[in-house]
Each structure stands twice: as C-alpha cells, then as structure tokens.
Amino acid sequence: MIICKMTQEHLCGVMEVEHNSFTHPWSENSFMDEINKDSSFCYVALQNDTVVGFAVLETVLDEGNLLDIAVDEKHRRQGVARELFKELFKVADEKKLSFITLEVRESSIPAISLYEAHGFEKVGVRKNYYSKPTENAVLMTKYFNL
Ligand SMILES: CC(C)(COP(=O)(O)OP(=O)(O)OC[C@H]1O[C@@H](n2cnc3c(N)ncnc32)[C@H](O)[C@@H]1OP(=O)(O)O)[C@@H](O)C(=O)NCCC(=O)NCCS
Numbered sequence: 066m067i068i069c070k071m072t073q074e075h076l077c078g079v080m081e082v083e084h085n086s087f088t089h090p091w092s093e094n095s096f097m098d099e100i101n102k103d104s105s106f107c108y109v110a111l112q113n114d115t116v117v118g119f120a121v122l123e124t125v126l127d128e129g130n131l132l133d134i135a136v137d138e139k140h141r142r143q144g145v146a147r148e149l150f151k152e153l154f155k156v157a158d159e160k161k162l163s164f165i166t167l168e169v170r171e172s173s174i175p176a177i178s179l180y181e182a183h184g185f186e187k188v189g190v191r192k193n194y195y196s197k198p199t200e201n202a203v204l205m206t207k208y209f210n211l
Pocket residue numbers: 086087134135136137140141142143144145146147148168169170173174175176178179180182
C-alpha cells in the first residue's frame with residue numbers, strides 16, 4: 066500500500082469509497098475544491114493503483130480540521146487509516162499546527178476508537194448536528210507541542 070497526494074485522477078475511486086461510507090456523501094466538486102486549496106492536504110491510500118482510503122485535512126493558520134476520512138469496507142481494520150494519519154501528522158509537524166480537531170457521529174465507534182488511538186480527546190458535543198439519521202456530533206481534538 067502507498068500513501069500519496071490526492072489528484073483529480075483519484076476522484077472516481079475516492080467517490081466510490083465516499084458513497085459506500087456515508088449517508089451524506091461529499092460531491093466530486095467538494096473534493097476538487099480541497100485538492101486545489103494550498104491550505105488543504107488530501108491523501109489517498111492506493112493498493113495496486115486502486116483507492117482503498119483517503120483523508121482530507123484543512124488548515125487555517127495553526128489550526129487543523131480533519132474534514133473527511135474513510136476506508137473501503139473490504140480494507141478496513143488493516144491499518145489503512147493508521148497510515149493516512151502518519152501522513153497527516155507529518156503535515157501537522159511541518160506546518161507547526163497547534164491542534165487538529167474533528168466532528169464524528171456519536172454512534173461511529175470504529176471512528177471514535179481510531180481517533181482515541183491517535184491521541185484525540187472528546188472536547189464537546191453538537192446536539193443533532195447530523196441528519197439521515199439525526200444524531201449528535203462528538204467534537205474531538207488532538208493538541209501538539211503542549
Ligand atoms: C473509521 C475508519 C476510517 C477506520 O479505518 P481503518 O483503516 O479500518 O482503521 P485502522 O485499521 O487503521 O485502525 C487503526 C485503529 O483504529 C481503531 N479501530 C479501527 N476500526 C475499529 C473498529 N471497527 N472497532 C474498534 N476499533 C477500531 C483501532 O484502535 C485500530 O487499531 P488496531 O487495529 O491495532 O486495534 C473506517 O472504519 C471507515 O472508513 N469508517 C466509515 C467512515 C467513517 O466513519 N469515517 C469517519 C468519519 S468522522
């Protein structure tokens with residue numbers, strides 16, 4: 066498996082993983098917008114040239130916001146997200162980010178476990194933040210260089 070920067074040529078595979086992972090998937094244009102922003106960092110995990118996962122990190126000054134991360138169902142629990150996080154933490158180091166924050170569905174136990182395993186802590190809740198189905202968002206943050 067290799068991790069590399071997401072480009073337009075990966076979008077077909079990214080959209081497949083996105084649609085299979087979320088009830089409210091991003092559009093292709095949303096990914097294109099992030100790819101084209103200097104302040105955003107988008108990575109794909111490739112296995113035999115096929116997209117098996119991806120992550121999108123937006124930065125504003127010294128703040129990071131993990132906007133999206135997903136792994137193809139057949140490739141879960143094989144360390145793909147862990148490899149993507151290694152790349153995101155390199156960005157955090159290079160850009161001297163103070164923290165990365167994110168929102169996650171309260172019922173997404175795999176995602177919450179993944180974040181906790183990478184040092185994110187629960188810092189708040191947004192009531193009824195998600196739709197399809199309606200659900201609270203848990204806010205999680207990992208601080209660097211404290
Ligand atoms: C969350 C998600 C990205 C994890 O990807 P993954 O490649 O399967 O995760 P990894 O194999 O790298 O797991 C790393 C660690 O995260 C935790 N973890 C991941 N999946 C887990 C699960 N189903 N149950 C419990 N812990 C889990 C474990 O600590 C794991 O380490 P371990 O396997 O050594 O125990 C994947 O399940 C997914 O795409 N889910 C649907 C989309 C989603 O919810 N995205 C997050 C939106 S906020």
